[in-house]
Amino acid sequence: MSNHVLDTVMESAERIAALGPANEELGRLDDRAVKVMREAGVIRLLQPKTYGGFEAHPREFAETVMKIAALDGSTGWVAGVVGVHPWEMAMADGRVQDEVWGEDPDTWIASPYAPMGVLRPVDGGYVFNGRWQFSSGTDHCRWIFLGGMLGDAEGKAIMPPTQFHVILPRSSYEIVDDSWDVVGLKGTGSKDIVVTDAFVPDYRVLPFAKVSDGSAAREAGLTNTLYHVPFSQAFPLGITAAVIGTAEGALAHHLAYQRNRTQITGTKIKDDPHVLYAVSEASAEISASRTALIDNICRFYDQAEAGRRSTFEERAAGRRVQVQAAWRAVRAVDEIVGRSGGNGMRMSSPIQRFWRDAHMGLVHAIHVPGAVFHASALTNLGVEPPMGPMRSMI
Incomplete structure (x- = not known):
């Protein structure tokens, strides 16, 4: 049950707090902090039950994030940012859900959603290019949501923009080391992401308008209030x-x-x-x-x-x-x-x-x-x- 998640986190409270300086020194979360969150199931709070999630009330999610952030800001930030991605993944095509969680329900998904990439239509999907900043917790994630705009045959964004959330595996993007040199939240490792000519099957693309207006959840047949x-x-x-x-x-x-x-x-x-x-x-x-x-x-x-x-x-x-x-x-x-x-x-x-x-x-x-x-x-x-x-x- 989701209440068990917070209980498990608090059993390791001293360890999470003690790792704050190490997270900051590394410029990303220490693997020991990530291990605590994985074992507690923090990132599965909003994940569908069909893939090992808890489908928790969003209040429980927020309260858990607050408790973790009170121990260490960077760890709490990653819990809050990465933790919301399973909520949207529940609306995605079943094929990509299987790819992400089929073998490991503890697979983490990064972002950002800013529409900094362009999708060029090709047979069966798109060719995707772009560069994004602020991918929190990205070193510990194996998939990513990236914001993109629909482009023409030459790969130029069509105006007015049509926005999409694009889902990519770790093999399709580069994490730019040394791109997170900031005054605070250093331990989040919110580095830049680069995508170069990545092929994206059409089932791994979500129209942002449908996510925003709620139709993506309805079309996915989701019945839990959480996703609405x-x-x-x-x-x-x-x-x-x-x-x-x-x-x-x-x-x-x-x-x-x-x-x-x-x-x-x-x-x-x-x-x-x-x-x-x-x-x-x-x-x-x-x-x-x-x-x-x-x-x-x-x-x-x-x-x-x-x-x-x-x-x-x-x-x-x-x-x-x-x-x-x-x-x-x-x-x-x-x-x-x-x-x-x-x-x-x-x-x-x-x-x-x-x-x-x-x-x-x-x-x-x-x-x-x-x-x-x-x-x-x-x-x-x-x-x-x-x-x-x-x-x-x-």
């Missing part, structure tokens, strides 16, 4: 959960550090009302972020359970909640880090790593508030947002 939650709510869930969990980890380390700390003035932190106020306020903000994210996904799940498709206005509001939850949590981390003193910023202190990881997670494209907030505000005013970027990922 909107993509625009399911995909960001693991990413934002990782950011909030990282904020919870920062808070935990801050509290442990401050518990017996005496400031240079001779005042103990437990006697400083200003610091105590900031700690309490930050705790409340991070807790509110967690509650908002979980309540949000539960509402969309309940809608799907009732057989009702969500409106654009509802999805825009849902994305607004998700984006704001991430920003609220990271702002709270800034408040407590600003009161951690110089010693709290030593590289030997985990506080600074969680702080960097939280900010790196916040800059992911799904946390950019501009278009999301704009679209949501227009719908509140009863104005339909124009087609184009303002509706992207809503």
Whole structure:
């Protein structure tokens, strides 16, 4: 059962936390951290039961990601990003599901979904080319989802673009080493991917429009409510959960550090009302972020359970909640880090790593508030947002 996944993870909590520096040093997850997640079945939470998955409620998925990220931001991030891919794979052609999971249900699938490749139609499928950034956890994955656009006979993208999610085995793409040199989430190993003239059978290509509007799940005959939650709510869930969990980890380390700390003035932190106020306020903000994210996904799940498709206005509001939850949590981390003193910023202190990881997670494209907030505000005013970027990922 899926509850067992989190229980198993927490049995190895100290080991996951202790591997944080090693993940950062390696620039990818340490194999020992991956082993813990595989044995616990973390990445199978949203996987179909027919292939050894748990088909868990998305709330359980989010809570598991948060717990892992509170132990180590990079490990939680990979759990959240890689963990959502089985959800979409459930909508793919049965032939590619067999190829991915037939022999090993613990096969991990990477991404990214950004449409940075072009599909040139040929007999039986496509020839695919492109380069992508930010393939989190990719060293530990044997398949990948890559975003692509339909091209013409010369391999040039046709405008306006028609987007696809393209599924490739490890033999069809290159991972670019030394392409992940960043300030935070170093352990995610989110490296570049290059595809050169790879043949892709047509059954390994999913039209993004069908994934986005829910028709892919319906056409696949999926009956579990899990797979009828909107993509625009399911995909960001693991990413934002990782950011909030990282904020919870920062808070935990801050509290442990401050518990017996005496400031240079001779005042103990437990006697400083200003610091105590900031700690309490930050705790409340991070807790509110967690509650908002979980309540949000539960509402969309309940809608799907009732057989009702969500409106654009509802999805825009849902994305607004998700984006704001991430920003609220990271702002709270800034408040407590600003009161951690110089010693709290030593590289030997985990506080600074969680702080960097939280900010790196916040800059992911799904946390950019501009278009999301704009679209949501227009719908509140009863104005339909124009087609184009303002509706992207809503």
